[in-house]
Amino acid sequence: MAMTETDTLLTVSDLTLYRGSAKILDHVNLSLARGETLALVGESGAGKSTIAMALMQLLDGARIEGRADLAGAGDLFSLSSRQMVRLRGKRLSMIFQDAGAALNPAYTVGRQLITTLRRNLGLTRPEAYRRAVDLFAQVGINDAEARLSAFPHQLSGGMQQRVMVAIALACNPDLLLADEPTSALDVTIQAQIIRLILSLTRERGASCIFVLHDLALASQSCDRIVVLYAGQVVESGPVAEVLNNHRHPYTRQLKSCVVEIGRADLVAPEGTVPPHDQMPKGCRFSTRCPRALARCSDDAPPPMPANPDRGGPHDHVFACWNPE
Amino acid sequence: MLIQALKKLGQTLVVLMIVSIATFGLLKLAPGDPVQIMLGAEYSQETYESMTRELGLDQPFLVQYADWAMNFVQGDWGTSYIARTDIFTYGFKEALPVTLTLAFFSLSFAILIGVPLGVLSAVKKDTIFDAGSAVFALTGTAFPSFLLGILLIWFFGVKLQLFPVMGYVSPWEDLRLGIYHMILPGLTLSTYFIAMITRLTRATLIEVMDEPYIAAARARGEPGWRVIWVHGVRNIAMPLVTILGLQLGTLIQGTVLTETVFNLPGIGQMLTSAVLGREYQVVQAGVMMTAFLFIGVNLLVDLSYPILDPRLRDRK
Amino acid sequence: MTAKAAPAPATVPPAGPSGNGAARGKRSMFRRRPFFTVALIVSLAYILGAIFAPLVAPYDPVAQSIDAMMQPPTGAHPLGTDSYGQDILSRVIFGARYALIIGFCSVLIGAVGGLIIGLAAGLSGGWLEWALMRLIDSILALPSLILAVAFIAILGQGVDKVVIAVGLSMIGPFSRTVRADVMQVRVQGFVEAAHLMSIPYLQVVWRHVLPNVIFPLAVQVTIRISEAILVSSSLSFLGIGVTPPTPDWGLMIAEGRDFVSFAPWMAAMPGFALALLLIALSIVGDGIREEFDPKGRRGS
Numbered sequence: 001m002a003m004t005e006t007d008t009l010l011t012v013s014d015l016t017l018y019r020g021s022a023k024i025l026d027h028v029n030l031s032l033a034r035g036e037t038l039a040l041v042g043e044s045g046a047g048k049s050t051i052a053m054a055l056m057q058l059l060d061g062a063r064i065e066g067r068a069d070l071a072g073a074g075d076l077f078s079l080s081s082r083q084m085v086r087l088r089g090k091r092l093s094m095i096f097q098d099a100g101a102a103l104n105p106a107y108t109v110g111r112q113l114i115t116t117l118r119r120n121l122g123l124t125r126p127e128a129y130r131r132a133v134d135l136f137a138q139v140g141i142n143d144a145e146a147r148l149s150a151f152p153h154q155l156s157g158g159m160q161q162r163v164m165v166a167i168a169l170a171c172n173p174d175l176l177l178a179d180e181p182t183s184a185l186d187v188t189i190q191a192q193i194i195r196l197i198l199s200l201t202r203e204r205g206a207s208c209i210f211v212l213h214d215l216a217l218a219s220q221s222c223d224r225i226v227v228l229y230a231g232q233v234v235e236s237g238p239v240a241e242v243l244n245n246h247r248h249p250y251t252r253q254l255k256s257c258v259v260e261i262g263r264a265d266l267v268a269p270e271g272t273v274p275p276h277d278q279m280p281k282g283c284r285f286s287t288r289c290p291r292a293l294a295r296c297s298d299d300a301p302p303p304m305p306a307n308p309d310r311g312g313p314h315d316h317v318f319a320c321w322n323p324e
Numbered sequence: 325m326l327i328q329a330l331k332k333l334g335q336t337l338v339v340l341m342i343v344s345i346a347t348f349g350l351l352k353l354a355p356g357d358p359v360q361i362m363l364g365a366e367y368s369q370e371t372y373e374s375m376t377r378e379l380g381l382d383q384p385f386l387v388q389y390a391d392w393a394m395n396f397v398q399g400d401w402g403t404s405y406i407a408r409t410d411i412f413t414y415g416f417k418e419a420l421p422v423t424l425t426l427a428f429f430s431l432s433f434a435i436l437i438g439v440p441l442g443v444l445s446a447v448k449k450d451t452i453f454d455a456g457s458a459v460f461a462l463t464g465t466a467f468p469s470f471l472l473g474i475l476l477i478w479f480f481g482v483k484l485q486l487f488p489v490m491g492y493v494s495p496w497e498d499l500r501l502g503i504y505h506m507i508l509p510g511l512t513l514s515t516y517f518i519a520m521i522t523r524l525t526r527a528t529l530i531e532v533m534d535e536p537y538i539a540a541a542r543a544r545g546e547p548g549w550r551v552i553w554v555h556g557v558r559n560i561a562m563p564l565v566t567i568l569g570l571q572l573g574t575l576i577q578g579t580v581l582t583e584t585v586f587n588l589p590g591i592g593q594m595l596t597s598a599v600l601g602r603e604y605q606v607v608q609a610g611v612m613m614t615a616f617l618f619i620g621v622n623l624l625v626d627l628s629y630p631i632l633d634p635r636l637r638d639r640k
Numbered sequence: 641m642t643a644k645a646a647p648a649p650a651t652v653p654p655a656g657p658s659g660n661g662a663a664r665g666k667r668s669m670f671r672r673r674p675f676f677t678v679a680l681i682v683s684l685a686y687i688l689g690a691i692f693a694p695l696v697a698p699y700d701p702v703a704q705s706i707d708a709m710m711q712p713p714t715g716a717h718p719l720g721t722d723s724y725g726q727d728i729l730s731r732v733i734f735g736a737r738y739a740l741i742i743g744f745c746s747v748l749i750g751a752v753g754g755l756i757i758g759l760a761a762g763l764s765g766g767w768l769e770w771a772l773m774r775l776i777d778s779i780l781a782l783p784s785l786i787l788a789v790a791f792i793a794i795l796g797q798g799v800d801k802v803v804i805a806v807g808l809s810m811i812g813p814f815s816r817t818v819r820a821d822v823m824q825v826r827v828q829g830f831v832e833a834a835h836l837m838s839i840p841y842l843q844v845v846w847r848h849v850l851p852n853v854i855f856p857l858a859v860q861v862t863i864r865i866s867e868a869i870l871v872s873s874s875l876s877f878l879g880i881g882v883t884p885p886t887p888d889w890g891l892m893i894a895e896g897r898d899f900v901s902f903a904p905w906m907a908a909m910p911g912f913a914l915a916l917l918l919i920a921l922s923i924v925g926d927g928i929r930e931e932f933d934p935k936g937r938r939g940s
Contacts, residue, residue: 058539081548089545102540105635106558116544151634167544335774342778353794466922468870470877470890471911474897478908482901573783577874580785584878585897592878595786599793599880607793615781 008071009034009174009207010055015066017047017054017231022276024050024062025231026284029303031314032175034071037198037208039218039239041254042228045273048211049097050231052177055209056094057084070175089120093168094177095197098184099160103152109163110148113170120171135166139196158189165197172204179211194221215254219243224314227251230273230284237306237316245316247306247323250285283320291322329627336623343615344396347608348389354604396612402605406597415594415609422492422590423579425502429495429510430575430582431568434517439564441518442525443552449530457522464519469578473512473585480508490587509586513578517571524567528560535559562632569625576614669931676927682920690736697730701887713905720905722895724885728906731887732913738888739917742803743869749807750868751861754814759853761815762822763845776819779812785871787812792880802881806872810864817860821853859932866921873914889914 010032017025025047032038040048053059055068055076068076073087096102104112110132117128129148136144139162152160161181168176178197182190198221201208212218218225219239226236227250235248246252273284280286286296299321306316360372367375376382380391395401401411445457480486487508495502532538533556541555542548580592587593591610598606630637670677689696704724711721719728761772779787784806791805825848826832834844875881876890884891889910896907 053539056543058542085545085547087545088543094540094543096536096540096543098536101536104537104541104555104559105633106555115546120545151637153635154638164540171545335777338774339777339781342774343781346778347790350790350794462923463919466866466919467915468873468911468918470874471893471907471915474893474900474907474911477897478900478904482904573780577783577785580789581874581877595789596878596880599789602793604793607790611782611786611790614783614786618781618783 007033009036010068010070012051012055012068013066015051015054015064015068017050017059017065018063019061023231023279024276025054027066027300028228028231028233030226030233030236032207032209033314034174034207035202035205036224037201037210037222039210039212039222039225040228041212041215041218041225043254043273044213045230046228047231048213048228049179051228052094052179052209052211055177056088056092057081058094089116089173090171091174092177093171093173093175094179095161095164095168095181097180099164100152100157100184102164103160105152108149108151109155109160110150113148113163113167116167116170131170132166135170136163138200139163139166139169140192141166157185158193161185161189161193162196165193165200169200169204169206172206174206176201176206176208177211178208180213181210182217183213190217215243227254230279232284232300233303233319234285235316235318235320238314241306241316245306247316247318248285248320249289249291249322249324251318252324291324293322296321332623332626336619340616340619343619344393344612345389347611347615348392349385350611351604351608352385354602401609404598404603404606406601406603406606411606411609415591415606415613419589419591419594419610420613421494421496422588423576423583423592425495425506426509426513426579426582426588426590427575429503429506430513430517430578433510433514434521437514438518438521439525439557442522443529443557445522446526446529446533447552449526454526457526461519461523464515465523467515469512469516470581470585472515473509473582476508476512477585492588492590509582509588512585513575513582516574516578517568520567520571521564524564525557525560528563529556532556532559562629565625565628565632569622572618572621576618669927673927675923679920679923679927682916683924686736686917686920687740689733690740693734693737697727697733699727699730701731701734702726702885704885712903719909720903722892722906723899723903726885726887728892728909731892732889732910734887735889735892735910735913736917738799738882738886739869739873739914742799742806742872743865745803746806746868746872747810747861747865749804750810750814750864751857753808753811754816754818755853755857756815757811758815758818759822759845759849762819762826763849773819776812776815780816782809784809784812784867785874788871788875789878789880792875797880797883799882799886802872802875805875806868809871810868813864814857814860818853818857821856822849825849825852855932859928862928863925866918866925869914869921870918 008031010030012028012030015025015028015030016023028047028051030038030051040051042048050059050062054062054064057076057079064077066077070076070087070091073079073091076084076087079087103109110129113132113135114125114128117123117131118125121128123131132148133144136147141147141159141162147155147159152163155163161184164181176197181197182193185193194217197208210218210222222239224237225239225242227234227242227248229250235242235246235251242251243255246255272288274280274287280297282299283289283292283296283301286292289296301319301321303317303319304323306318380388383391399412399416401415403409404411404414441457445454448454481488488505491505493501493505495506529552533552538551538555541551546555579590580595582588583590583592584596591613595607595610598604598610670680704726713720719732721727722731757772757776761769761776764772782790787809788802788805791808792801795801795805834848835841872881873888873890873893876888877894879891879894882888882891884895892910893907893914896903896905896910899906
């Protein structure tokens with residue numbers, strides 16, 4: 001895919017996020033083209049969800065450094081809260097992990113969807129109602145009119161997540177952030193929901209960032225992948241590139257976690273992530289890395305292109321002093 | 325759901341019966357022989373016995389109780405010699421509305437002031453405003469209401485002469501004058517509840533604001549005030565109503581004192597004058613009315629839960 | 641199972657937070673809770689003032705003086721005098737005596753009554769438990785002041801009558817908390833275990849149930865003293881509690897109410913004495929509850 005600068009929807013540069021004295025994210029760089037699907041993968045606690053919440057400006061009590069430029073809106077981190085309210089739901093929207101908890105139990109799902117349509121698009125009540133019925137049909141909810149008057153607890157988990165998808169895509173956003181949208185669901189429904197999100201975002205030409213802890217799911221559904229470890233990007237690039245020609249030792253460990261039937265060389269990453277006050281200054285993976293060099297713990301490796309002849313921001317990049 | 329409601333109703337009826345038996349027994353325990361009191365100083369043994377029979381006092385306790393209960397249900401509550409009317413008119417038609425009006429105004433003040441104050445201190449958590457409202461909440465719940473009433477009379481009534489300090493005008497007959505007369509008593513009684521609601525609103529709202537649905541509402545572009553008031557406050561309604569139901573006794577007890585401070589002719593005044601005048605039937609009527617009120621409102625609170633929290637509607 | 645291994649623990653091991661609370665120790669509690677410490681000092685000052693009232697008070701609290709009626713606060717009478725020329729400071733100091741004695745005695749009556757009914761309701765089963773529960777419900781259906789008014793109606797007025805009336809009116813809340821504690825002990829199963837080993841029932845109650853109930857009850861007692869003082873002074877304020885010329889705060893406030901327009905100190909001085917004590921006691925009670933009773937049970 002040939003890229004030009006104008007195709008870029010979102011560029012995150014040197015995003016560093018502190019909570020108190022803990023550095024949760026450390027110089028994260030991302031870029032996302034229009035219509036592209038990106039997966040953020042890593043262990044829990046790697047900061048995947050924090051990136052999504054930071055982009056939505058939904059984190060209270062966190063200190064953010066760096067920029068996140070959204071085409072046509074400028075740096076998200078320097079917008080006022082009022083400007084941010086105008087973007088949320090319309091240009092940026094989000095799907096949460098547990099749809100059951102992310103829907104307000106006191107209101108019907110129809111009310112929550114219709115309010116979103118009316119407030120963000122200025123529709124009248126009948127217009128919004130027709131759109132809501134239409135959206136429910138698009139996300140595969142049968143008997144849309146009856147379901148609109150249901151309370152969240154009256155729907156199954158899969159159905160709740162479909163409602164969340166409908167609300168998130170109601171105003172045709174440019175960027176959808178899906179924070180582990182299927183981790184609270186049955187395995188059989190997971191694939192359906194992922195396919196639904198993919199087909200609806202593709203239809204709308206929207207970009208999508210999936211937060212996932214499942215590498216297999218990421219490789220099946222996304223164009224590009226970003227591997228995170230303890231708040232640092234260790235490797236990123238097109239899915240096939242990263243998975244077949246990985247350079248960072250952590251990516252190998254993550255890959256070997258994917259259970260493949262008939263193969264016995266499953267190696268779980270050894271050790272645990274160090275607590276925030278004992279984090280090394282340099283590469284944070286160095287405490288667990290089998291290939292660590294003396295400099296690794298003091299000197300943070302910069303992003304290096306895997307194929308120096310094609311060093312664009314969307315190509316395969318890794319951050320390691322001693323790559324594989 | 326229906327079965328649960330019926331069970332609750334049955335339990336309530338049993339409690340009502342025990343309360344009424346106890347209240348009836350109270351009359352029996354009271355010092356003085358009612359027949360003697362009615363007949364005065366001079367009477368013959370014969371008239372005494374016929375009077376006893378006439379009043380049904382020779383019957384067993386439970387028969388007497390059933391008799392009394394039947395009369396009570398029919399609105400025949402006896403006669404008050406102090407008020408010179410029958411007790412039903414005196415208590416139910418005249419005193420009860422005064423007490424209910426006072427309770428209604430105080431509760432309205434408490435909610436209209438306490439909830440916004442609690443929301444503000446939750447939103448401005450850990451600021452000077454929050455600390456100030458915490459101090460207010462602490463002193464407000466411990467300060468005796470009758471003292472507060474006297475201080476308000478002294479300040480607003482005597483010093484500033486802003487509000488009338490005595491008397492009752494029914495707001496249902498003259499709305500403006502009625503509200504005018506209700507401001508000081510209402511504030512007196514509601515201070516405790518304002519403080520309590522502020523404390524509770526702050527604590528529960530801080531919890532609710534951490535729920536994922538609050539983040540989700542913000543994520544779909546709802547502005548801050550809607551997130552707080554439509555999504556946050558709506559979900560603290562249930563704990564709020566529960567605590568208000570539990571604190572109803574405090575409210576009734578507070579009306580009794582406030583009525584005395586401001587000379588309002590409600591159940592409180594009725595009870596105190598009845599105790600001083602040894603009118604046991606009036607005491608009985610007052611106690612019965614408060615018990616009914618308490619039990620009735622608590623039943624309403626229980627029945628309101630499914631309205632407040634839709635999740636409870638489908639529970640079997 | 642051998643007989644040696646069987647004896648149940650005498651007390652339930654305290655749950656996590658309460659265990660920490662006890663382990664954190666008494667000395668640090670005063671430093672951790674400055675409000676609590678100040679309130680405790682204020683409460684102790686009241687208690688000392690009440691005990692040594694005759695030594696502290698400048699006048700006889702019931703000595704009337706026609707020459708010194710309704711005087712505003714002066715050097716001779718720091719808090720002024722009332723409509724009978726009685727010294728308000730002396731009456732306030734002696735009033736602390738009445739308030740604390742009435743409060744303490746009535747809470748004791750309530751606690752003992754609550755202990756008996758609560759134990760009975762918690763340990764019995766079947767229809768008796770059901771009946772006792774409904775009885776507790778019925779007592780709780782009346783606010784304590786209204787109940788106290790009803791008892792006063794039968795008993796008449798006076799300090800002793802107020803103590804009994806307020807005490808009886810507090811049985812309801814106490815029995816509810818006692819029953820809840822008994823139920824917690826029962827859930828632990830060692831009452832049944834002891835029973836299976838044919839240890840006499842009363843001994844089981846004495847050795848295993850009571851120790852688990854008494855401590856939370858003692859916490860409740862300290863918390864509810866302020867409530868008892870409030871109810872008893874409310875009765876006096878209504879004019880149906882203690883009779884004049886007893887130096888009772890509620891009574892003094894009621895007397896002062898009639899003169900509020902030209903002698904506001906008459907109501908204000910005893911009023912502030914009462915308010916300060918109530919606020920101090922409630923802070924002390926909150927502190928004790930949070931330290932020792934983390935379930936945060938309070939009741940209405």
